[in-house]
Amino acid sequence: AQSVTQPDIHITVSEGASLELRCNYSYGATPYLFWYVQSPGQGLQLLLKYFSGDTLVQGIKGFEAEFKRSQSSFNLRKPSVHWSDAAEYFCAVGYSGGGADGLTFGKGTHLIIQP
């Protein structure tokens, strides 16, 4: 069965500093990978996704992520965080073979921005 691990429950970053959120997955084939953000009172919003091709993918709000097959990782990065980036971030994996379309999410990383 597929699984997703987000090793950091909480991360605190100063405003303007760079950010990296870790995500490791377990999957028997090439997965579809996603990062979602959940702000208080808001629904989950897709930041970016990886299906195939270029392993560095760009998303909304200045985020990017890099797929590393050898490390089974899909880490999320941002060069300079803003206070509005404070939220819960979820990494998710989807089945690429069709027929089972539910996503498997990690437990999330809570991002705190210090002024």
Place this chain on the structure above:
Amino acid sequence: GAGVSQTPSNKVTEKGKYVELRCDPISGHTALYWYRQSLGQGPEFLIYFQGTGAADDSGLPNDRFFAVRPEGSVSTLKIQRTERGDSAVYLCASSSGQGTYNEQFFGPGTRLTVL
């Protein structure tokens, strides 16, 4: 345009009662998903509809949980004989077609509290 809507936003019930949670997907979206998010966890897949039929219900925890989508648009998640462990935020998502490469758009969720 309108996003995914869910009603009610909050539901408080007593142990043993029956509850129904409603999801209105984005107009024209044929795929609809239900997830459950417990406190401090990521969303957990429950069931997926393609049109009117449940294409994958492997995530439903037991036979107290049931979902329908009779006309291929609105869906209702039904929970019988609620238990305190059912307390969670129930999320609905819709997408334009089958396959996890189609972006899932999430609603704001229904917070269910079982006393």
